[in-house]
Amino acid sequence: MNDVLDFINVHRDRYIDELTHYLAIPSISALPEHAADVRRAATWTAEALRTAGMQNVRLVETPGQPVVYGDWLGAPGKPTILFYGHYDVQPVDPLDLWTTPPFEATVRDGELYARGAADDKGQVFMHIKAVEAFIKQTGGLPVNMRFCIEGEEEVGSANLDTFIRDHKEELAADVVVISDSPMFDRGVPSICYGLRGLAYFQIDLRGTKSDLHSGSFGGAVANPAFVLTQILSQMKDRGGRVKIPGFYDDVRPLSDAEREEWKKLPFSETKYRKELGAPRLFGEKGYSTLERVWARPTLEVNGLLSGFTGDGAKTVLPAVAMAKVSMRLVPDQSPDTVAELFEAYVKKLCPPTVTLTVTRMHGGKPWMTEFNNKFVRAAGRAIEQGFGQTPVFSREGGSIPVVSTFQDELGLPSVLFGVGLPDENAHAPDEKLDLGNFHNGVIASAYLYQEIANLE
């Protein structure tokens, strides 16, 4: 293990240099014009796995972007880790809010700024480098490993479920390791044992066949932008509670024990509010901020577009209006059930003066695990060795739908081994990765493989 750690410490700067090249590829899966870039990132990932010493590395084609697969199975009798990550990234708009260009990774104050730095290229690369250190120094890994890195995570992993179902044997393993989440706080490493699910929609309204002059026609026909505000405003009450009938029916109540545990976490609502730059915090009545984000479902408007949005004033009565709306779900809500409730409610709210289209964009189940299973405990020890601190056990407000798929299709538990930070701006301008955490993360990843090898 010391040889492995030496290697990691010696090559620290090279890792950043290589990661910078990875981050230079604008692999934005949401934008069709970047399809070739996404594929380029797949090829780059495969090449990095080969360089690290992984075997059978190849791109597995899907109807969308390929899955990068590679394995090293030279430890018979030892457990097998299935590592999952993604090489695609979020869009970068609004571009003018980036301090430096999103695809020119730049170090400032010990942080590496770039789209994908934390979500998820940086964390994928952390494992590739831990594998490389092991193989270069010891000729192999202490466990068997399979990498499965997809390119459509940011657009709902549409083809991943099929891929998993079609490759069950190749994906046979004992545990899934995923590094795609932030730690609890800077200096407070954590193991995440719960995730929210997702149900994402687009609502389109049409009032008239074309935009109209708001003077000549204002008052004579329904304005789809206004109707949209009427519909959306009915989604939550003033207390932040979702008004969709039946929405809370399957929500598992927070246990008193969990609430007590969370109260002990080093969390300051004031600091949190200031970091976000919000005038006040706001959420569902009767719950703390951590409870709202980790254990309560929510509904958010992700986007609005209608009519004239440039500088100045255009007196237009818009023909169409569009909203992106998504819900975060918690155990035991089902994305499909919620989708039906949502669609029925929107249809009920929509007046006959406009035509309505509701499009399901994507969904993902919420997930929770027992945090005293052996893999989670092994991960806790690895984090402690990499970061010099005992991790706290936390949940996360985001979604990693594939965690449920691994559970359902392969019967595998997942360990969420994330080294991001809550202020990493994962889906926002100035996304960043703390280079200290990255370095400790490579070490912790190496320890993780060793700890899992030592199990039994």
Added chain:
Amino acid sequence: MNDVLDFINVHRDRYIDELTHYLAIPSISALPEHAADVRRAATWTAEALRTAGMQNVRLVETPGQPVVYGDWLGAPGKPTILFYGHYDVQPVDPLDLWTTPPFEATVRDGELYARGAADDKGQVFMHIKAVEAFIKQTGGLPVNMRFCIEGEEEVGSANLDTFIRDHKEELAADVVVISDSPMFDRGVPSICYGLRGLAYFQIDLRGTKSDLHSGSFGGAVANPAFVLTQILSQMKDRGGRVKIPGFYDDVRPLSDAEREEWKKLPFSETKYRKELGAPRLFGEKGYSTLERVWARPTLEVNGLLSGFTGDGAKTVLPAVAMAKVSMRLVPDQSPDTVAELFEAYVKKLCPPTVTLTVTRMHGGKPWMTEFNNKFVRAAGRAIEQGFGQTPVFSREGGSIPVVSTFQDELGLPSVLFGVGLPDENAHAPDEKLDLGNFHNGVIASAYLYQEIANLE
């Protein structure tokens, strides 16, 4: 008069050719990047006036775009017409809904398609050509005329009031003629005796300092896009009535006589609805469509923008949300009073979880005249001679704020002598001008000068 009409008939095709060049200039006053184009349209307008035989033609500078002035004062003892129009145009987005490019004027089925074809370059050009025909054929005009063509009408005529106040002597006249409105219907020429006013605003909300991941933070802070829908949805009730306290206090009720008169107009709600492509008509309860558009105030959302609006799904919790909102006003509402009521109401509705900015964009007073004054009657006779039909007397839902300014500052009545059509798409894609109406309009304009010359 016959010589003048001959000239107009002979040069009919040349007019279209010249107008096409005028329409090729993208003089979009709302977009700063088109400032030079707007100025180019001013120069073009001035040159066209000179070619027509107008004198003292020049660009009068303002803090914004220049006013094009020109006069012909060779008819001592005769009335003086002050002709007002504008050479700037509306923005063209969404560009993909134009059948042919907005600045490449194209004739289809007797209609000339281009931005500005009807609003207002085409109608300005109609008068320039009527003047040209008179001067070329008779050596002069039967009346005195002053042209005053501005370049900021589509952005609220910010500098026109000052221009008028500073040039009262140069603008001395007996009547203002404006051709910037549609006729009642195809084949139903009309004289417009009332206009709605305008109060236009931008609302900006900020929730946090930057966009956030909607999974990690959804439920913990107010979502400005959602708050925006809550605020806007409170602007009108389900019956289409504006809920701003005091909004209707100064609204002059429709007289029974006027309502009776309008019921006689050849107007089909079914045809109107079908032309607009609306599933149903909708507006304030208790009023007909014509009443809603001509004589009742309204509130419209002109634009919405927040978060992610591209294809696909981005799980963002937006930092900011923006709406453009405007109200059309009727006599005796005041734009300033309504602005204060609106701002106070928005502030009252906005929760302390977001920061609010309300920006006044522009406003204009509503206007009405007596339709039996001598100039209106002269215009009626001119229309009858140009179109072979007695015009109906109508109001218009749009705003021409300068009409009030001419009344207030110069004490002048206005004659709204418009030859556009209700389906001209003035502020929408595929704006068009009916070439038959244009030709009849040049003839009617020539008759108008003669009819006004004959007054006393």
